[in-house]
Amino acid sequence: MSGSPHVRVWSPSVSGITEVLHAQFTDHAYPMHTHGTWTLLTVDDGIVKYDLDRHEHGAFRQVVTLLPPDVAHNGCPVTPHGFRKRVLYLDPAQLGEHLIGRAVDRPAFDDAALRRRIDLLHARLAEPGNEFAAEVHLAFVAERLQAHLTRRTPGVAAVHDPLIARRLRDLLDERFVPGVTMREAAGILYAHPTYLVRAFSAAFGIGPHQYLVSRRVDLARRLLREGMPAREVAVEAGFYDQAHLSRHFKRILGFNPGQYGSSALRPGRPSHVTGASGRP
Template sequence: MAARPDITAWRPSVAGIEEVFHAHFTDHTYPMHTHDAWTLLIVDEGMVRYDLDRHEHGVLTDVVTLLPPHVPHNGGAATAAGFRKRVLYLDVAQVDEGLVGMAVDRPVLHDPALRRRIGRLHTALAGPGDELEAASRLALVAERLDRHLRSRPDSVRYVHDRRVAHRLRDLLDERFVEGITLQDAALRLHAHHAHLVRAFSREFGMAPHQYMTGRRVDLARRLLLRGMPASEVAGAVGFYDQSHLTRHFKRVVGTGPGHYARTRGASALSA
């Protein structure tokens, strides 16, 4: 009897990503099929072999695979141990459709930095509340994919634009509680979303989502010290829920919001 596959699939609320798909297969083999999206694949365990446009390819754990839309391919485990993979199905607008031929010729990308970025993107997509981070990471991934397909050298970079970086910071300062999508920010500032992320990161040493999270945590600290219950602070500062607040609060402050709030009472007693 075939083993039941371990599968998780969802559609995140991040523009440009049609589906996230995580799977562990031991004996499943995909027949020839197509997708209407770009398939961005990394393998965490094992090895996958597949045919694309009548040419055989293999996917190892240290590479990135990009399969173009509407081009037939199959796939299956290369060994009896099976494989574990993570896949993003990207909207066709994320990669220039004129580059489909290049992707058919070179679907396997040997780029450790790109693979790490894709892994971090999957992490950002794992739970609600980190949509800006995910959109920022997606923009940089899509830009690097485009560079690979056009055979542009890694030394190519956007021109450092301090003005747009400071305009984005002003916008985040205005909207950090209610939040803003990267696409909306790009429309407001008349700049490409990937350029926004790069310009901001160069100017301030952090990505836009990190800056916005820091502003939210900073406000949460003030509200907690004013006596607002931790259960109410998350919504007041823009986090998705209390667990979302706790995760980021611990990362920034070093302790959870509940413990942080209790230190206020201890200080008052000792005064």
Template sequence: MAAAHEGFRAWHPAVTGVTEVLHAHFVDHAYPMHAHASWTLLLVDDGAVRYDLDRHAHLVDSAVTLLPPHVPHNGRSATSEGFRKRVVYLDAAQLPAELIGRAVDQPVLFDAPLRRRIHLIHGALVRPGEEFEAESRLALVAERLSEHLRRRVGEGVALPDPPLARALRELLAERFRSGLTLAEAAALLHAHPAHLVRTFSREYGMSPHQYLTSLRVDHARRLLLSGMPPAEVATAAGFYDQPHLTRHFTRILGTAPGRFARSGRLEA
């Protein structure tokens, strides 16, 4: 059954540093564990969201949430009424990679002025011709986010990220389009297949095949917003065919690829 949603819109603006913008209202949809190659800057406008990040549970309503790239997380409504959210996906280079551990440690930011600045970015992003304003406001927001993360006590909590799990994650990121078998991965990393799966799953909270699928969906959404037809996106992102793409895309994002692509051409 498709998730109930209203006013779903996703698009890729011509703004340096922004890979995607998403405005959505979900009632029934629950995001499974997945990951992005970008920073996820989230505002919840109505309701509240529960999510797990690095095996720690979080609840957010009016605060700002910053989820780091490559770290699996999920998401679901904390109430039966659902939630309305606005997300700006930031290019990974917008914030230093060494701050990822601190964002994992504390992804929720209680900063009303920062929330207001992010709200103004969204206002600029929905108005064609205001790309320079959006870029200017984003520069200040990125600086503020960096200041928040650097002010954390000590060095933050770094991801354990054992070498074997990290090596498999990097291999999957490198081969997500062409794919690989578990036997190939085990041979390349000199590990028993079962040990490889256990180590990765224990470290990242999702199996290697789930992580691989989430990478493909994340890439597919970028291709869809660039105007590529879903049938071509499926093979370009590493899926077997369009139904294969549709099944996993809908499961993770709560909407079909075609609707996702068309939503960017709708009025906000």
């Protein structure tokens, strides 16, 4: 019996990603077709069999699959219950045309660290307001894919550049409310996004996205103490909406903005947050 597919597709506000697809199919078989983008595929359940350049391959949970632009491929489920997959369609410039032949020869990578980064990237893309974090993960994913395709050993290189780290921190301090993309930061500071992230993390012990969110939460606390409603605080502090503010506020402080706002410190009166644990 045929099963109805479950599909979610959207175009994120992240430079370099044209489309995101989350889908579950029971018996659908893709005919031979092409995409004008790099297709970065992870399979969460089941197995997909596909042909690429007249060679048969398989996509399954343990591997990351990268299909190059403008090269025909098909796909069909191997198991009776079908497959569940997530796909990122990447702009061709993310990896470069010169690597297409390498991807045809080797479209799959058994790389747990790459898979974890892709999982984190999907998680950030599914949450509105996390474009900056998604860009950080995308930069690392692209770098690791390029390392595989150029036969270099993927690794995390230490970067000690306190000057560029301070310049990035100054930029984030200046723009933490409206935000700044990693591509913009890279253009302003003349450095690759992954270099910026590694230099910042090495210098300050925190990633640039976490730092930016911390600055926004600090501003939100001040505005809440001043009596501004949480829905207005979210906008003033640079969050996507009140839910976005609440998620990050609670993750960092252990309690939500409503608890904080109703119990915030008043002159001559100690503060108390019901249900909170730890210290602010």
